[in-house]
Amino acid sequence: ARSFAGLNWLQGKKALVTAGGTQEPLDPVRYLGNRSSGRMGYAIAQALQEAGAETILVSAPTDLPTPHGVTKISVQTALEMYDVVLGLFPEIDVVIKAAAVADYRPAVEAEQKIKKTGTSRTLELVPNPDILAELGRMKTSQVLIGFAAETENLMENAQHKMQKKNVNLLVANDVTKPGAGFGCPTNIVSFLFPDGRRIDLPQMSKLEVARHLVREIAKLLGIQTK
Ligand code: CTP
Ligand code: CA
Numbered sequence: 001a002r003s004f005a006g007l008n009w010l011q012g013k014k015a016l017v018t019a020g021g022t023q024e025p026l027d028p029v030r031y032l033g034n035r036s037s038g039r040m041g042y043a044i045a046q047a048l049q050e051a052g053a054e055t056i057l058v059s060a061p062t063d064l065p066t067p068h069g070v071t072k073i074s075v076q077t078a079l080e081m082y083d084v085v086l087g088l089f090p091e092i093d094v095v096i097k098a099a100a101v102a103d104y105r106p107a108v109e110a111e112q113k114i115k116k117t118g119t120s121r122t123l124e125l126v127p128n129p130d131i132l133a134e135l136g137r138m139k140t141s142q143v144l145i146g147f148a149a150e151t152e153n154l155m156e157n158a159q160h161k162m163q164k165k166n167v168n169l170l171v172a173n174d175v176t177k178p179g180a181g182f183g184c185p186t187n188i189v190s191f192l193f194p195d196g197r198r199i200d201l202p203q204m205s206k207l208e209v210a211r212h213l214v215r216e217i218a219k220l221l222g223i224q225t226k
Contacts, residue, residue: 009218009225010053016092017045018085018099018131020060022078026123027110031076034100035182038062040147040206041098045070047210051218053094058084060099078102078128085131086138094143094217097132098171100182104128136166143220145213147171149181155190162192168220169193171213179203191216 019041021034038059045057046067057072058081066072075081078101089095104125132146146167148158151174158172170192175181180188180203187209191199201212218225 007050008052009223010048010051010094010214010221013053013093013221014056014091015045015048015053015094015096015217016056016058016085016088017041017048017096018058018060018081018101019045020062021100022060022081022102023076024078024102024105024128025076025109026106027112027114029113032102032104032106034102036060036100037183038064039183039185040187040209041096042067043206043210044096044098044213047207047214048094048096048217051214056088056092058088058099078105078131082129082131082134086134089135089138089142092142093221094145095135096145096213096217097135098147100149101131102128130165132167133165139166143168143217145169145171145217147173149173149175151176155192158190158192162194167194169213169216171209 020038021036023031023033025031042064045055049055049069055070057070059072059074073084105128107124107126135144144167146165148161150157154172154174158170162170172190172192177188179186186203187206188203189201189209215225
């Protein structure tokens, strides 16, 4: 794929990307996590930066290097991500919510390591705020991009999420397909738009997916991409 360097579609625009899987602490040595590697979000941050956007990456813990020229803010939990993203939102032009945010967190974080008892036990979980849905309610002129990670009924579930969260574009992702999803260097996605348009992309690297997404973002911002 050709590089976007020098095209400068997003020059003067501020972009915020979230990436990785949040970690919800249980005690000082344990957390609830998920299989997100952060690769898709990091690729998007790189593509936005290459297109000239001032790019902030709000990242849950990952093993990935920060893309050149991107400002990274590290967070661990969904609540930390919520605070950072909502705080920055008013000054941002485009938000891409690629992070796998934990829907629930343990009701209490134990101060000391939880000891085994040898009997079964139950863990109480409480819901985390839905960051993307909150941005959808707050949004003024921002372009808002969401992801849908699904294991069944991809298009139906994705369509529903797009409407519920008031996004301008939803990236639908069947995470069970070979060549797609968590930890994979490639992805197979569809872009869904509120006007009913849909773009199905073939399997390609996550950076190529990110570059396609950047083109659509530029169009949504009213920028000529020819
Ligand atoms: N998301 C978010 N905050 C949450 C949960 C999800 O911002 N607490 C965002 C994700 O970053 C993603 C989109 O919402 O862009 C969809 O996430 P997904 O897990 O696919 O959907 P949910 O709305 O959480 O619904 P469910 O997990 O029940 O399918
Ligand atoms: Ca979820």
